[in-house]
Amino acid sequence: MHGMRSILPAGPNQYFIIIHVKYPKERLDTMAIPDEEFLLKTTSACAGCPSSLILRYVTKAAGTDTVLVIPACCTSVIQGVYPTTAMNLPVYNVAFASAAAVASGMSEAFRAEGKKTNVICYAGDGGTIDIGIQALSGALERGTDFLYICYDNEAYSNTGMQRSGATPLGAMTTTTPGGKKDHKKDLDAIVAAHNPVYQATACAAYPQDLYNKVEKALTIPGPKFMHVLAPCPPGWRFPSEKTVEMGKLAVKAGLWVLYERENGKLTITGASKAAMKKRIPVEDYLSVQGRFRKITAEQTAEIKKTVEENIARLQREVDGIC
Amino acid sequence: MLTFGTGNKAVAMAVRDAKPVVVAAYPITPQTEIVEELANYVTDGSLDARYIPVESEHSSMAACIGAAATGVRTFTATSSHGLVYMCEMLHMSAGARLPIVMANANRSIGPGWNIGAEHTDSISMRDTGWLQVYVSSVQEAYDVTLMAFRIAEHTDVLLPVMINLDGFLLTHITQTFETVEPDDFIPPIATPHAIDINNPGGYGTLTPGDTHFKFRRDIERGMQASIPVIEETEADFARRFGREYHLYDEYRMEDADVVIIAMGTFGKEMEVAVDILREEGIRAGAIRMRWFRPFITPDLDGKDVVVIDRDYSFGFGGVVANELQAKCGCKPFSVIAGLGGQEVTYDDIAEFVRIQRPGTEHWFGVDD
Amino acid sequence: MFEIRLHSRGGQGGVTAAKLIAYAAFLDGKYATATPLYGAERRGAPVVSFIRIDDRPIRVYSQIRNPDLVIVLDESIMELVDVLKGLKPDGEVFVNSQKGTCVEGHRTYPVDLTSISLSLDLVLAGNPILNTPLIGAIAKLGVISQESAKQVIAETFRDERNVEAALRAYEELKI
The missing domain is CATH 3.40.50.970 (Thiamin diphosphate (ThDP)-binding fold, Pyr/PP domains)
Known part of the structure; x- marks a missing residue:
């Protein structure tokens, strides 16, 4: 792995870190995921962290000419502590509500200077669905040339697992000790209403699908959005080695559908192609997570209904009916 | 142009x-x-x-x-x-x-x-x-x-x-x-x-x-x-x-016994008040504070100070008056005026000097 | 210092008129300021603007309390607002009036700016343009020079009829 060393420059301003890195060799096979790492092994993530897993493949797909804009979220911590960083790319950490707006300014500045640098917001669900939704909406509406990635662990995990707008019905969090009484907010429908040039979902359990989507998104100018499911071991209360398994269960049960929407055309991708036709029981997903310990039979039925409605809606869109 | x-x-x-x-x-x-x-x-x-x-x-x-x-x-x-x-x-x-x-x-x-x-x-x-x-x-x-x-x-x-x-x-x-x-x-x-x-x-x-x-x-x-x-x-x-600026603006300060201090448009209008007061025999001068951060401290030694604040810090007082007091050790007559666009003229500013009581606070148009 | 208070209604162009008069004074080599006194920005509401003209730099930002001249662009405002408030004893009044309104105790100059504009079909968004004939009338009062009045109109309005409107108001105002 790359050696990591930091140098504090002299002068009145020490607000930055310089890391000495080796640059990855040019990629020969575009279909394969490159070996080069931009998230180094020194991260301070939890064991089994889906956020760092996703970030690893996002940055591999994005390559060196990339700046990450990160609002307050788990990834604020994952990078490590000043004066060192686990990120081998420029990372700009910003206020909770501001990621998409910062990216707007950054993207415009780069384009004004004739630079094609990728500007990627990498934000949690709270920073996207709740406090950051206004800035995201504005940036999408303005046609900002950037990629916004929401990694969704369905709670405010960085502050110790509080309910967010993305927390599903029935899930226990520290602020919904009896289980959440409301449904998960339909972020993708909100984003779709802005007609971004590219919109996709992905899941930490399927890195190739994720990688392909990021790589494709970054070839298209304009506002791109990706929503990635991030099964969180401490938050969802499952063993640390089960992150990938949990993601697969979500997709197989149809609770999470992998797709991309380009030029108004929806395509189901990867493992979701099969799940559109045949799904495992939702209970297989719910029962292995401690957070659903208090879910009621009515809530489980509600979730099943929502899954079926969502699948049917997506199928109609695939079929060109809506 | x-x-x-x-x-x-x-x-x-x-x-x-x-x-x-x-x-x-x-x-x-x-x-x-x-x-x-x-x-x-x-x-x-x-x-x-x-x-x-x-x-x-x-x-x-x-x-x-x-x-x-x-x-x-x-x-x-x-x-x-x-x-x-x-x-x-x-x-x-x-x-x-x-x-x-x-x-x-x-x-x-x-x-x-x-x-x-x-x-x-x-x-x-x-x-x-x-x-x-x-x-x-x-x-x-x-x-x-x-x-x-x-x-x-x-x-x-x-x-x-x-x-x-x-x-x-x-x-x-x-x-x-x-x-x-x-x-x-x-x-x-x-x-x-x-x-x-x-x-x-x-x-x-x-x-x-x-x-x-x-x-x-x-x-x-x-x-x-x-x-x-x-x-x-x-x-x-x-x-x-060809246009000169200084950290703060002084007006007729050479022999002033009393100095009016304010920021913004008050800082210009108070020059007219100084002229009026001078005609009455009051040796007034004015300092217009331009930079609030960094806070520039003028020399106010031995002068009566009247500060007009178009602001207020609740539970504390007029901010400019109190910051000046903290930095210069003066005991200003602290006038709170012009909040919400309240109309304040050079005549009113001249009156602040006539009624000044060092170390006290006066809400213009409210304290009667 | 010569001080003018201008009363109009939102949408009549009073704020712009004040700027144009001040600009003409500036072209005359004077120092001049124009300030609108805004409430909420809505059509039809009474609006007040202030114009100051002097040979020395103007250091005053507060409202004009004792004007030398009051301009009333809409005489119906006189029923709502005391337009004479604070007017100097020898202060004068200009009224855009179709009925020759005169104010007691003050020299009044009534001119029918509205009819001048309408006769020239000078209408903007449904309202007759009063700015340009007003500038002609104010030039007649000697507040600004004829040359500067012409230049302001030429610089601001392309339509030649504005010059004609100013000329007509200049002629109609009787000193």
Whole structure:
């Protein structure tokens, strides 16, 4: 792995870190995921962290000419502590509500200077669905040339697992000790209403699908959005080695559908192609997570209904009916 | 070029002449004319900038932060609720040492809705690490906006600058002013910590307490370093363009027994009050405070001091009066006047001097 | 210092008129300021603007309390607002009036600006343009020079009829 060393420059301003890195060799096979790492092994993530897993493949797909804009979220911590960083790319950490707006300014500045640098917001669900939704909406509406990635662990995990707008019905969090009484907010429908040039979902359990989507998104100018499911071991209360398994269960049960929407055309991708036709029981997903310990039979039925409605809606869109 | 226009227009023209690369814009009365003018300049090609029509003031400062982080010149404007809404990002921009320039049309904060001039908006942002300057004429609004870019971007400073102009009283008044050809008066921006793809680093990562503490001290160093930078910038401006500015303005102070102190348009109008008082045999003088951050301390030794605050810190007092008292050891007669655009004339200001009682506070038009 | 208070209604162009008069004074080599006194920006509401003209730089930002001249662009405002408030004893009044309104105790100059504009079909968004004939009338009062009045109109309005409107008002105002 790359050696990591930091140098504090002299002068009145020490607000930055310089890391000495080796640059990855040019990629020969575009279909394969490159070996080069931009998230180094020194991260301070939890064991089994889906956020760092996703970030690893996002940055591999994005390559060196990339700046990450990160609002307050788990990834604020994952990078490590000043004066060192686990990120081998420029990372700009910003206020909770501001990621998409910062990216707007950054993207415009780069384009004004004739630079094609990728500007990627990498934000949690709270920073996207709740406090950051206004800035995201504005940036999408303005046609900002950037990629916004929401990694969704369905709670405010960085502050110790509080309910967010993305927390599903029935899930226990520290602020919904009896289980959440409301449904998960339909972020993708909100984003779709802005007609971004590219919109996709992905899941930490399927890195190739994720990688392909990021790589494709970054070839298209304009506002791109990706929503990635991030099964969180401490938050969802499952063993640390089960992150990938949990993601697969979500997709197989149809609770999470992998797709991309380009030029108004929806395509189901990867493992979701099969799940559109045949799904495992939702209970297989719910029962292995401690957070659903208090879910009621009515809530489980509600979730099943929502899954079926969502699948049917997506199928109609695939079929060109809506 | 001799021009006739409003305070807002003067700011916009100075911004045009300073050639920022990114302008973030959100409307709010009484600043809106600034971002409208800039939209015109971008549309007619006289300003080659990216104009980002953001969805809130929080995002206008966020967009400026994102742009400035890449090392380009940025500008935005706001007022009142807009300023306090972006409060978080004011801290972020100064903490990130980004030389953003912003105009603020000083206006009261609700409830109820009032759009009159008041300094409480900017003064309540005093601890964010932004430099704050208060201007008192359309010409000064133009000149100081140009100078603000040079001061903010100076590598000894690297702090954002807020140009404050009294809402309506200055933003909407039409006066004569002269524009200049800045040429190399503002050197090309060279932010030393701009994002560099070839030299990647983390910005604003988790920071241990002792390091955070050092960063705070660095901000204060930048603030203190700004004082000679301001003086040098003003001197160079006078050399090149013939108009003189100083850290604070003095009027008939040579033999003054009593000095009136204020910021903004009061700072001009009180000169008329001084003339009236002098005719009555009262040896009055005036000091117009221009820079509030860094706080410049005038020599007030042995003089009676009357301070007019167009602001108030609840549970404390008039902010300028109390800060002066803390720094100079004077016992000012603290007049609170003009909040919410309350009408205050030179006659009223002269009366403040006649009724002054050192060490007391007087709410004009309310204390009877 | 010569101080003018201008009363109009939102949408009549009073704020612009004040700027144009001040601009003409500036062209005459004077110092001049124009300030609108805004409430909420809505059509039809009474609006006040202030114009100051002096040979020395103007240091005053507060409202004009004792004007030398009061201009009333809409005489129906006189029923709502005391337009004579604070007017100097020898102060004068200009009224845009179709009925020759005169004010007691003050020299009054009534001119029918509205009819001048309408006769020339000078209408903007449904309202007759009162700025340009007003400038002609104010030039007649000697507040600004004829040359500067012409230049202001030429610089601000492309339509030649504005010059004609100013000339007509200049002629109609009787000193």
